[in-house]
Amino acid sequence: xxxxxxxxxxxxxxxxxxxxxxxxxxxxxxxxxxxxxxxxxxxxxxxxxxxxxxxxxxxxxxxxxxxxxxxxxxxxxxxxxxxxxxxxxxxxxxxxxxxxxxxxxxxxxxxxxxxxxxxxxxxxxxxxxxxxxxxxxxxxxxxxxx
Numbered sequence: 531x532x533x534x535x536x537x538x539x540x541x542x543x544x545x546x547x548x549x550x551x552x553x554x555x556x557x558x559x560x561x562x563x564x565x566x567x568x569x570x571x572x573x574x575x576x577x578x579x580x581x582x583x584x585x586x587x588x589x590x591x592x593x594x595x596x597x598x599x600x601x602x603x604x605x606x607x608x609x610x611x612x613x614x615x616x617x618x619x620x621x622x623x624x625x626x627x628x629x630x631x632x633x634x635x636x637x638x639x640x641x642x643x644x645x646x647x648x649x650x651x652x653x654x655x656x657x658x659x660x661x662x663x664x665x666x667x668x669x670x671x672x673x674x675x676x
Contacts, residue, residue: 545580545590549634560636563645567631571595574624576609592632596661599629623649629658 548564550556568579571591579591589597598604604625605618627648631639638659640648647653 545578548636550636558636559641560639563631563639563642564636567628568592570624570628571607571632574609574612574621574628575607576611592661595625595629596658599625599658623651623655626655626658629661630656632661633658634660 546565546568548557548561550558551561568591572578575591575595577591582589582591582594584594595604595607598607604622605613607625608616608621627640627645630648631645633639644653648655
């Protein structure tokens with residue numbers, strides 16, 4: 531589990547926690563799926579979710595990835611140091627699966643077994659739905675004022 535010593539480290543891990551855990555204290559295997567795929571997006575982009583900023587919007591890294599996906603520009607998420615050494619089709623598959631795994635509702639996220647099938651190309655990839663915590667402002671408002 532990505533959380534340890536809840537009392538002192540909640541904000542240091544907050545960029546990886548699922549919406550249902552942050553808002554309602556609910557934890558499941560789908561919560562770990564969420565946190566793991568935040569890490570995947572961080573690796574692909576070379577940027578951290580927490581503290582991410584962009585000149586054009588107030589989204590966190592998840593929101594930025596979602597925006598690029600919706601604008602049909604997902605490969606722009608990829609860190610420039612990785613662009614020449616990666617297969618674009620595989621990167622698109624990774625981004626698609628990551629976005630499926632950080633969806634707002636746990637029921638919409640694939641489990642680990644299905645995620646492996648998706649990454650291996652043995653499963654059709656559905657389009658992601660609404661993500662959880664697209665902007666830093668929404669995350670802070672929901673966590674600090676409840």
